[in-house]
Amino acid sequence: MLSDAEWQAIALSLKIAGSAVGWILIPGIAVAWLLARHEFRGKSLLDGLLHLPLVLPPVVVGYLLLLSLGRHGWLGHWLYQWLGVSLPFTWQGAAVAGGVMAFPLLVRAVRLSLEAVDPKLEAAAGTLGANRWRVLFTITLPLAVPGLLTGAVLAFARALSEFGATITFASNIPGQTRTLPLALYTLIQTPGKESAAARLCVLSIVIAMLSLLASEWLARRARQRLQERDR
Amino acid sequence: MLSDAEWQAIALSLKIAGSAVGWILIPGIAVAWLLARHEFRGKSLLDGLLHLPLVLPPVVVGYLLLLSLGRHGWLGHWLYQWLGVSLPFTWQGAAVAGGVMAFPLLVRAVRLSLEAVDPKLEAAAGTLGANRWRVLFTITLPLAVPGLLTGAVLAFARALSEFGATITFASNIPGQTRTLPLALYTLIQTPGKESAAARLCVLSIVIAMLSLLASEWLARRARQRLQERDR
Amino acid sequence: ADQVQVYAAASMTDAMNAAIASYEKSHDVDIVPVYASSSTLARQIANGAPADVYISANEKWMDWLEDQDAPVSERADLLKNRLVLIAPKESQIPDFTPGGDTKIVSQLGDDGRLSVGETSHVPAGIYAKQALESIGEWDALQPRLANGDNVRAAMALVERGEAPLGIVYETDAMASQKVHEVGVFPDDSHKPIVYPLAVLNPDPSDSTEAFRRWLDGDDALSIFSKFGFTPVDAD
Amino acid sequence: MRESAESIASAALDCRLRKQLGDFSLDISLSVPSSGVTALFGQSGSGKTSLLRLIAGLDRPDEGHVRLGSRTLTDRAKRLHVPIHRRRLGVVFQEARLFPHYRVRGNLTYGMAPSARRRFDDLVSLLGIESLLDRLPGTLSGGEARRVAIGRALLTEPELLLMDEPLTGLDGDRKQELLNYLVRMTRDIDIPIVYVSHDTAEIAAIADHLALVEKGRLIAHGPLDDLMMRLDLTDRLGGFDAATRLLARLDKHDDHYALSHVVLNDGQRLKVPRIDRPLGAQVRLRIGVRDVALAREMPSGTSYRNGLRASIDAIEPSPQSPSTVEVLLRLGDQRLRARLTREACDEMQLREGQSVIALIRSVAFDAQSR
Amino acid sequence: MRESAESIASAALDCRLRKQLGDFSLDISLSVPSSGVTALFGQSGSGKTSLLRLIAGLDRPDEGHVRLGSRTLTDRAKRLHVPIHRRRLGVVFQEARLFPHYRVRGNLTYGMAPSARRRFDDLVSLLGIESLLDRLPGTLSGGEARRVAIGRALLTEPELLLMDEPLTGLDGDRKQELLNYLVRMTRDIDIPIVYVSHDTAEIAAIADHLALVEKGRLIAHGPLDDLMMRLDLTDRLGGFDAATRLLARLDKHDDHYALSHVVLNDGQRLKVPRIDRPLGAQVRLRIGVRDVALAREMPSGTSYRNGLRASIDAIEPSPQSPSTVEVLLRLGDQRLRARLTREACDEMQLREGQSVIALIRSVAFDAQSR
Numbered sequence A, B: 001m002l003s004d005a006e007w008q009a010i011a012l013s014l015k016i017a018g019s020a021v022g023w024i025l026i027p028g029i030a031v032a033w034l035l036a037r038h039e040f041r042g043k044s045l046l047d048g049l050l051h052l053p054l055v056l057p058p059v060v061v062g063y064l065l066l067l068s069l070g071r072h073g074w075l076g077h078w079l080y081q082w083l084g085v086s087l088p089f090t091w092q093g094a095a096v097a098g099g100v101m102a103f104p105l106l107v108r109a110v111r112l113s114l115e116a117v118d119p120k121l122e123a124a125a126g127t128l129g130a131n132r133w134r135v136l137f138t139i140t141l142p143l144a145v146p147g148l149l150t151g152a153v154l155a156f157a158r159a160l161s162e163f164g165a166t167i168t169f170a171s172n173i174p175g176q177t178r179t180l181p182l183a184l185y186t187l188i189q190t191p192g193k194e195s196a197a198a199r200l201c202v203l204s205i206v207i208a209m210l211s212l213l214a215s216e217w218l219a220r221r222a223r224q225r226l227q228e229r230d231r
Numbered sequence C: 001a002d003q004v005q006v007y008a009a010a011s012m013t014d015a016m017n018a019a020i021a022s023y024e025k026s027h028d029v030d031i032v033p034v035y036a037s038s039s040t041l042a043r044q045i046a047n048g049a050p051a052d053v054y055i056s057a058n059e060k061w062m063d064w065l066e067d068q069d070a071p072v073s074e075r076a077d078l079l080k081n082r083l084v085l086i087a088p089k090e091s092q093i094p095d096f097t098p099g100g101d102t103k104i105v106s107q108l109g110d111d112g113r114l115s116v117g118e119t120s121h122v123p124a125g126i127y128a129k130q131a132l133e134s135i136g137e138w139d140a141l142q143p144r145l146a147n148g149d150n151v152r153a154a155m156a157l158v159e160r161g162e163a164p165l166g167i168v169y170e171t172d173a174m175a176s177q178k179v180h181e182v183g184v185f186p187d188d189s190h191k192p193i194v195y196p197l198a199v200l201n202p203d204p205s206d207s208t209e210a211f212r213r214w215l216d217g218d219d220a221l222s223i224f225s226k227f228g229f230t231p232v233d234a235d
Numbered sequence D, E: 001m002r003e004s005a006e007s008i009a010s011a012a013l014d015c016r017l018r019k020q021l022g023d024f025s026l027d028i029s030l031s032v033p034s035s036g037v038t039a040l041f042g043q044s045g046s047g048k049t050s051l052l053r054l055i056a057g058l059d060r061p062d063e064g065h066v067r068l069g070s071r072t073l074t075d076r077a078k079r080l081h082v083p084i085h086r087r088r089l090g091v092v093f094q095e096a097r098l099f100p101h102y103r104v105r106g107n108l109t110y111g112m113a114p115s116a117r118r119r120f121d122d123l124v125s126l127l128g129i130e131s132l133l134d135r136l137p138g139t140l141s142g143g144e145a146r147r148v149a150i151g152r153a154l155l156t157e158p159e160l161l162l163m164d165e166p167l168t169g170l171d172g173d174r175k176q177e178l179l180n181y182l183v184r185m186t187r188d189i190d191i192p193i194v195y196v197s198h199d200t201a202e203i204a205a206i207a208d209h210l211a212l213v214e215k216g217r218l219i220a221h222g223p224l225d226d227l228m229m230r231l232d233l234t235d236r237l238g239g240f241d242a243a244t245r246l247l248a249r250l251d252k253h254d255d256h257y258a259l260s261h262v263v264l265n266d267g268q269r270l271k272v273p274r275i276d277r278p279l280g281a282q283v284r285l286r287i288g289v290r291d292v293a294l295a296r297e298m299p300s301g302t303s304y305r306n307g308l309r310a311s312i313d314a315i316e317p318s319p320q321s322p323s324t325v326e327v328l329l330r331l332g333d334q335r336l337r338a339r340l341t342r343e344a345c346d347e348m349q350l351r352e353g354q355s356v357i358a359l360i361r362s363v364a365f366d367a368q369s370r
């Protein structure tokens, strides 16, 4: 039913979007927690920086990534010299691009949920001898699950659909970085390939829907557990 | 300091992003409320549809907009015939594109906050004689202000940076639809225009930062009002 | 098998895919095409993309690459294209040759727009601007333009009937079922539309050399011709 | 003036409700008279809150109905469920549930009926929350929040008040004042109150009717005074602090000693701390079972002011304590309960039918009498 | 066995705290002995919760310190503030504050000390929450949630227990059991408890010390029995239900009548409902001021079992009620308070220094004695 190239693009997209979410999950939660529960100097600045990928056109972000993480970039140079890692034009690079673009969405959703967690419960946990880490992992994060799920699914969807930054930073290399949206782009560039494009379009939708349903299901379960008597 | 073209792009961007947020705000809140507080058939489907703009490459969304809202599209045809409204090539069209792209972000954030509103308070308002609308406007929404703000700022940022769908649906017409990202894109595609591009890049960042700071300030005020004794 | 990475302008996608398919049938080599706008590709190559061959849709980006001290070698103009005026398939606009008696603007109606690639950087747009200037319609048409992100976007507007007329490459016009060619811009109304090709690997493999040579050959050119390109040395 | 328990008006609230909540099943039929306070009493987890929630329409029953006066609020069979906001009920929840984004004033006026506006100031000062009106609820103390919640519900001028342990966390004086206010209110506005409490003193002070709930079932229901006489319920009615009530008429005020003299309907007299009501008014006196001592004849030279001649109706061992017996006394047509040690009962050789003196100290009367 | 109020050990908790909260200013110095229960008593909004919060470290004082034994928990001057989780305090909040995502069992074990594991089952059954262990808190009734919250705090084996109205919303029996448990616990483990309550009966049953708070200031502090004798505090100590306590020694059990005989230290005897403690044990008997009647000599033919010869130390008008006087009695070195009507006092011509009989009914003794 699907061509090899299509399967390849799907597998690649999933791998890249999954990795993207994977690598930003922990830092995203950490940053969201910092922003939600702490006051420090430069908080606004950090907050602003986080939102850059959202505000700038993706192509610009991709370009900035290329400038910094490219082999001649200040960070990329270092990465290559010391770790032998080269990100541009690889699927890892695509995951980085996707992650960067998805980061603000993840942080925002998680932060929103963290801020909604009742600090009274955290204080109660404190009186029961839990240090701030235990409080974080046993009270705050579990109660922020809806936000974590929302954040993760938004991030996954964003990474899955990421195009501009990816094509600029990681290029459009079949089997390496040609994800669904890039494949779709390639088709759409070509007059007369509308039906093939439509197929990919539907595929993207199906994948997104599935991930969405999964997250909804998880969120519902999480919410049901917390159900109080007033609904 | 800034050229006329730059000022024009800034003004246009603000107008378009502002309108985009403006027109999706009410529907976005309504949909978020539906999803957060009601069970109905086709809920998952609606939820999925909402996320499409997030999942599909923007260019595809722009193309779909063209198919439906273009002058020969099924909806656009109707709009033109009855209301004389034609969206492609106009700033209104750009606002539509920006709004569509921003919609899922708005809905998600608002929904997350609505779900965090304690249904016990809504029930209490009910016993005080408030019907569901009064409950919505006096209890639910005011308590979801953090989510509304987050949603609005995400949506604004997204609309401000919208590129792919806009250029596809509304084209890149100076003074009409050439927003900051489009102008930026144009520069970046031209060899030797890096410094001009960097200027616009910084401009975008400044605008985004300002809107962000404003929303943070509002959110902080809202939160302080609700401060309980455990922080 | 050896791998050869070919960075080609997005407008060549179809033709290039066909050429590669044909080449791979008779050669034990893996040709990997990478499509994006010429500018994106050029920037990536300047930043160390593993490209063996680069085919740009215009000379500017190839020049730019050379300025960046990229290892551009064996540069040559590979293909040519023509600029055409198109209209939706069902359009009532009669065929005419731009630059003749019929003015384009007169065919646009009251509020119709002329769909082109962005005239400042999209190659098709740049050529369109040159052409319009040379036939003296630029001033009249400039406020009536709809600038697409790329040729494809420009054509989509025409296909959908949003714009009554558009300017695209002949190759694009040929590929689409939904537009028809109203007329061809005179060759001398714009700079020649050439697709320069270069090898970018300072130490090209044999496969690269072979493929590059094949691209220049008759087999390849006949395939490209089928998609509407003209070989550079055809005339 | 409102008559006492005898003159029960037609049922204002009538409900028959069945609901399964996890392992817990609630199955209760309850009729509440159209005025006066019906206390819901029962152990923690017996289903009091669940019942209130069903009446309020916050939950839907699996089966049954709720009727308030002539209005049907819920009827499962007819698939009728009047939404909460149209039930015109005032609810004081077990927790305060204030709206955190409204100031105290906003919370109070949120559901305020226009007709209640003139009561606003009085109620606020009665609740002692004048100085809190411009505060946000987040900073209120536990008791302050409760008081605001009570005020909020009272200001809606409901047709039925549901109060779930409204006075917990309030100090004695404030509690007393609020109890008096509620009693006055039921007398003036004639709305029924369903009142959940664990505090027998509170119930004795306020309730006309009592509904005893256990494990989701109603195990007894009726006028408070009748239930208070039932020995089988002693255990459940708070044992140690059990009390009965006597109906009497205010006969005389003794201003010098700040006492009031009252007459029971069999003509016997009692001296109690001054009651600020007009002469001739009916008052109800709450008398703890522990506060009644018995004597063969009126002892002299003691601080006892009150000795009532009574006959012994019954003597039964306390279900609760092996050392005591409960003695049911009859005074005219009223009944009174006394608790003695078994030893005292034996030594005094008390028998059913005997005539004795019930000694009641004047200081033993709660000021709560009305 | 622990001695009574007299033998106050060195202060375990010592704090001097000043804090401004909006218009409310708290300024309290308090020392709590190293074992026994110190009750915090005061009107709603007087600052009890605020004080507990400062001690627990949930708020930082503007000035002052908190010391627990040899540990300094807070010291503003030294900028020291031990974080909550290292204070080893057990806190029962005014609301339950259960973790909604943990089952009841998870809530109980969240902060459980390994050494408390063996007490788990006992405590759970005492709290009556065995059947709730696998439930999520969202569905618990108000009282059930409270009990879980109490259990959760007790299982941490803290060095200081801070309890903010822990027993509100619980029914009489359960309350009684829990009070007994707490008393037993302080006796066994010797940790101090700071206990906020509005219920004087509860306080009389459990507290050794009393701290009276008003408008953010400590207006009285000392052994409960001493404060109970202070007439100027009657009003604040719940007036109607004021009580004093007598220390006595268990002398004999009367199994037939289920009574116990106790001896006061001046040799006089009392009969009380059976106390399940070994002979020779010291017990404290709570006697309500309303439960003591006076007589010139022991009346015969009444149900009174107990008459104690006492001398009148003082007679003072009740600040609270114009109709009554408070009579302070002396029995050996102990004191007892009685409340009479002014009329009775005049008629009996009671004078300071006179010798009288204090009549106390056996049934008037709370089972709460220990």
Ligand SMILES: Nc1ncnc2c1ncn2[C@@H]1O[C@H](COP(=O)(O)OP(=O)(O)OP(=O)(O)O)[C@@H](O)[C@H]1O
Pocket: D021, D022, D023, D024, D042, D043, D044, D045, D046, D047, D048, D049, D050, D051, D094, E139, E140, E141, E142, E143, E144, E169
């Ligand atoms: N959704 C549910 N699932 C399981 N059990 C429930 C549920 N809701 C309530 N219960 C149980 O029903 C019983 C009655 O609860 P309810 O709140 O009515 O008690 P209550 O009489 O108000 O007690 P309290 O005096 O402690 O407030 C409780 O044992 C409670 O645990």
Ligand SMILES: Nc1ncnc2c1ncn2[C@@H]1O[C@H](COP(=O)(O)OP(=O)(O)OP(=O)(O)O)[C@@H](O)[C@H]1O
Pocket: D139, D140, D141, D142, D143, D144, D169, E021, E022, E023, E024, E042, E043, E044, E045, E046, E047, E048, E049, E050, E051, E094
């Ligand atoms: N942040 C604040 N701003 C203004 N006033 C405050 C603030 N926090 C507490 N208060 C006030 O301080 C007083 C003491 O509060 P606290 O909670 O300590 O009272 P409490 O003695 O525990 O009363 P309750 O018995 O009602 O629980 C209250 O009047 C309260 O309104």
Ligand SMILES: [Mg+2]
Pocket: D048, D049, D050, D094, D164, E141, E142, E143
């Ligand atoms: Mg309840």
Ligand SMILES: [Mg+2]
Pocket: D141, D142, D143, E048, E049, E050, E094, E164
């Ligand atoms: Mg408090």
